[in-house]
Amino acid sequence: MIMGRRWGEGRPGGRWHGELRGCGYRVTMPRQVILQVLDEAKKHLSAEDIFIKVHQIYPAIGLTTVYRTLELLVRMGLVHKFDFGDGRARYELCDGNNEMAHHHHLICTDCGRVIDYDDFTEEETELIKKTEKELAKKYDFTVRNHTIQFYGLCKKCNALKK
Amino acid sequence: MIMGRRWGEGRPGGRWHGELRGCGYRVTMPRQVILQVLDEAKKHLSAEDIFIKVHQIYPAIGLTTVYRTLELLVRMGLVHKFDFGDGRARYELCDGNNEMAHHHHLICTDCGRVIDYDDFTEEETELIKKTEKELAKKYDFTVRNHTIQFYGLCKKCNALKK
DNA sequence: TGTGTTGCTGGGAATAATTATCAATAATAA
DNA sequence: TTATTATTGATAATTATTCCCAGCAACACA
Structure with a gap:
């Protein structure tokens, strides 16, 4: 039952360890928490939504980091960015693993x-x-x-x- | 050959006279010129693109009016608003009349x-x-x-x- | 387990698109 | 032609997002 278990799979934020490291990026707290929040969200979130939610888990987060990380995740193809025409972008985890x-x-x-x-x-x-x-x-x-x-x-x- | 010709159909900007009046809106120069520019455009234009083009035809135009008019036309369903994710919206005439x-x-x-x-x-x-x-x-x-x-x-x- | 390198972060300032305000103007109806 | 009132344009205000930079921390290597 233990075999095949990869590092970080038990931890909520650790699931994406491989993806980040695989692209040469560091696994940092802000990145883990942002991914966790996106994963737990049942719907598309705006950058501010994400900032607020992450802030509850990791208060040291800065809004800039949220934007920066989201851009990174979009570039990596892990997150999809939507525009509904109301002037603020929304973000959703991609459904690569049938998560959503x-x-x-x-x-x-x-x-x-x-x-x-x-x-x-x-x-x-x-x-x-x-x-x-x-x-x-x-x-x-x-x-x-x-x-x-x-x-x-x-x-x-x-x-x-x- | 003359029958069935409605007012404004000969003029480039007059084509939408009916649509505007039908919704209770006034037919003004800015509105006509903006519609003309959208009609002549071969591709989606940003608000600024439209402002510049309209300005060449009708220099008194204000940027505010461009935004205001576009919003109106979108609400009327004459124009479609696109978001390509680069922070500025694009506008296109709808293809109701096979125009585009x-x-x-x-x-x-x-x-x-x-x-x-x-x-x-x-x-x-x-x-x-x-x-x-x-x-x-x-x-x-x-x-x-x-x-x-x-x-x-x-x-x-x-x-x-x- | 320590340590140096350097990628990452947070805060505030800067940018850019869009919207609000309001007096002046002009399209309509009469 | 004239009165009414929707519409306009200049400017100010707003708002999402990005830039900048000194300090911090992840992790490769020892």
Whole structure:
């Protein structure tokens, strides 16, 4: 039962030890805690959201470090950065290990509400994969991630218009 | 040959007279020129891009008005707002009248280059339509637009990594 | 287990896009 | 033409994000 266990797998923040070290980065407290917070989050968080949550665990954190680390994680492909059009970016752990189911977003252009959905992805996944392959060939572009967002009016705003 | 011609259809900026008035908005010079610039643009423009172009046609324009008008047009559903993750929004006329072919984006996370592509398969278009319908039903959400973006490395940046 | 190198950090200042304010202007309806 | 009032433009204010730099700490090597 112990075999195959890698260093840090028991610790919440230690899980990404390998990824960081593998890219030549140091494993620091801020990085571990930020990853932990992202992992525990059930939804996309803004930089400030992350800062506040991390601050509760590790109060010495600086906002600059949050931004710097997020940029690093995005570059590494561990984190995905979203823009919902409200002027602040959101961040989510990528679903490389099925940690978080792959999903997309419905964004209300009126109240800014964001609805996650993960229905209809079976068929979609197939198509996306195929498309990615074709794009890669045609444009010589290495796809690492994608975003699908539907914009419109949510239930409430729809009702208010009438 | 003259019948059916509505006011403003001959003028570049007058084309949207109906849309504006229909929503109870006034037809002003800034609005007409901004729409003209968006219409003539072959690609997505930032607010500043638009300001500069409009300024050449109508120098009295203020940057505030550009932002204000774009927000209005987005709310009206005439213009689509994009976020490519570089901190500035981009705007494009919607393709309601086939003016501009519907397209999606490939975004290089390294150099920020954006590639438009509009070669989707039949299949792809079908799926989107179907998904829109089902989402509308399930979440009571009126879809007015959508965005599909692939993130990754473009040809050049791919080459540099090796 | 100590120690030096150097990547990483935190705080504050700087930047840049966007939004708020408000008196002056101009599009409409009459 | 005139009155009404939406719209505008200049400036100030706001807000997310980045820059800068001296001090700190991870970790390779001993």
